[in-house]
Amino acid sequence: MNSITGKHDLLQLFMLHRNDLVGYANSIIGERHAAEDVVQDAYFRVIGVEKRKQDRLVLEEPVGYLYQIIRNLCLDSLRKKTRENSYIRKEDLSALTADTGQISPEQHAGARQELIVLRMALNELPEKTRQAFELHRFSGLKLADIARQLDVSLGTAHSMVASALEHCKESLKKKTE
Known part of the structure; x- marks a missing residue:
C-alpha cells in the first residue's frame, strides 16, 4: 500500500504499523507511555490534514509521512520536557529561600x-x-x-x-x- 486516499485507508495503515510506530517513538523519547501518546497525536494530526484536503489528493508514502510526523512530535516533546525541567530547577532554587528569604x-x-x-x-x-x-x-x-x-x-x-x-x-x- 503505497498511497492512501481516505480516512478508512489511513486507519487500516495506522493499525497495521502501530507497534512499529510506537517502538520508533519510544526509541526517541525513551518512555513507552509518552511514545504511545505521540503516535496517537500523529494519527489525529494526519486525520486533520486529510479532513482539510478538499480536492482529495492522494497521500504518497503514508508510512514515511507518519514516521516523519512522529519524529517531529517526539522532538517537540523532548524540547518541552527540557523547558519544563529547566523551569522546575529554577523553582527548586527559589524554594530554598521561599520561606524566609534566606538560606538555612x-x-x-x-x-x-x-x-x-x-x-x-x-x-x-x-x-x-x-x-x-x-x-x-x-x-x-x-x-x-x-x-x-x-x-x-x-x-x-x-x-x-x-x-x-x-x-x-x-x-x-x-x-x-
Missing part, C-alpha cells in the same frame, strides 16, 4: 564548603589556565578576548577554560564522595 544554616555551611573547595581547585591550576577561567566565568569575557589578553590562540583559550572547569567539577565531586 546547613545550606550556608555547605555553600561555604563548596567555595573553599573551588578556591583550592583554582589555586591548583597553572597560572594562565586559572586566569583564563576567571576571565571567562567571573569577568564574562569571550574566548577571543581571553586569547588576545593572554597572548594564546583561540583554541588554547578554549582548552584552558574547559580544563579548568573540568578540574573544578572533579574537585567538587571528590568533596561529595
Whole structure:
C-alpha cells in the first residue's frame, strides 16, 4: 500500500504499523507511555490534514509521512520536557529561600564548603589556565578576548577554560564522595 486516499485507508495503515510506530517513538523519547501518546497525536494530526484536503489528493508514502510526523512530535516533546525541567530547577532554587528569604544554616555551611573547595581547585591550576577561567566565568569575557589578553590562540583559550572547569567539577565531586 503505497498511497492512501481516505480516512478508512489511513486507519487500516495506522493499525497495521502501530507497534512499529510506537517502538520508533519510544526509541526517541525513551518512555513507552509518552511514545504511545505521540503516535496517537500523529494519527489525529494526519486525520486533520486529510479532513482539510478538499480536492482529495492522494497521500504518497503514508508510512514515511507518519514516521516523519512522529519524529517531529517526539522532538517537540523532548524540547518541552527540557523547558519544563529547566523551569522546575529554577523553582527548586527559589524554594530554598521561599520561606524566609534566606538560606538555612546547613545550606550556608555547605555553600561555604563548596567555595573553599573551588578556591583550592583554582589555586591548583597553572597560572594562565586559572586566569583564563576567571576571565571567562567571573569577568564574562569571550574566548577571543581571553586569547588576545593572554597572548594564546583561540583554541588554547578554549582548552584552558574547559580544563579548568573540568578540574573544578572533579574537585567538587571528590568533596561529595
